[in-house]
Amino acid sequence: MIYAKRIRGNKTFSQFFRSCVAIFFILYHSSGFAKYKIGSFVLKNGLMVVCIEKKTAPILFFSIWYRCGSICDAISRSGVAHFLEHMAFNTDKMTFDHFLEDNGAQKNAFTSRKTICFYEIFPKECIETVCLHEANRQTGMQIDDEVFMAEKRVIQEERGQNVDNDPDGAQTEAVLATIFNRRNGGIAILGWKHEIEAISPRDLLDFHGKWFAPNNAVIVISGDFNLASLKECLERHFGINPPKDIPQFPLGTRGHQSNCQKEIHYGSPKNGFGAAMEEIYHAPSMIKGGLRKTISLYMLIGILNQSEFFIKKTLKDILNCASGVSFQYVRGEFASDIVCVHITAHSIDHLNEAEAAWKYLRQRLLQVGITREDLDIAKQQYRLSLAHRDDDIESMSNYIGWLLTRGYSLEEIQSIDNIVQDLSVEECNDLLREIFSTEPHAIARTLPKGYDRE
């Protein structure tokens, strides 16, 4: 909601537009991304556009990010944001899909808790048709009853595959619903089965009417373009869409539902499936430390995930009790951020052994922390991942679009590479102690089918 907030301030649209054009030119010439020219501007109706120029191939990657997602689903209507993504994705399907196919182009879309994103990759000559299609999708939606019912079946199947018949998916759903309430992101993106069933075409139209507007979207476009004609094309297609009053995200004030430790046992519905354990820790509030603290935590999690780091090495190679060990930092999806520790094992006995060992290793981790060498390896890995990201217009656009819709400015995003190289071991170790010196907020176990633990 960065620019929406600014627009609601004292500036008029045109003052805002002029100041953004000025920012665009400064950034365009002093980009931190060496292989790209990057800049941004805002149309008069509040639509933000980020352009990343890279002329290595005559193609474009176009993505449009709406600042709304499953967290905006109405009470008793979970799954509306995701359902809307499916229906909007199929808008004008016959003509647009044929057009893309004839030109060797591709399209896709996804929904998260705070974003719905549509994207296309295509030869640069196709930009007019893509803009026309995306601009229409922003303003209008017609729902055919038959298509609606068919899509509902597709979504129930998607839920079946990813949640109901997938022990990992089902465990994640149960854990999140237990530790976060509905307004704080505990709701499943796909929606609860019975609530999906209750969704009507009216629910989708209401959601679209509320959140789909130029001043609630960011376009990230990368590849081979001429800036002046691109701006003219975007103005022509999107510039005519009127802005709307966008509601605030319905985020609750409390991050977690309660402070008592929760233990969740989930019985796997599948034969032969092993056992798994997940611990959820509070990530410290990043509001005060801001971006630098968030980056430190990402680097720290990267180190904990290194196969040569003593935790994974002990659990997997030395004790041979865990089949998988992973650490994850989830930022910006819920009202408060979390760190998850996930251990899988081939049997419940192996899981018990791995859990006991992890308890000991956590204490050891608090004592010894990470070393300068660990951090240097992580920085080196980051440099390598940068090279991949900067080489691929799709990765670059997704990286920027994701961070922009998580509340970071383009200037902040461009400073990340320098922050990473500047991080110290002390900063990472302070953060490590802040997280792991408290007991986990929740522990969830997936038990093999038929196993009942007291």
Ligand SMILES: [Zn+2]
């Ligand atoms: Zn889907």
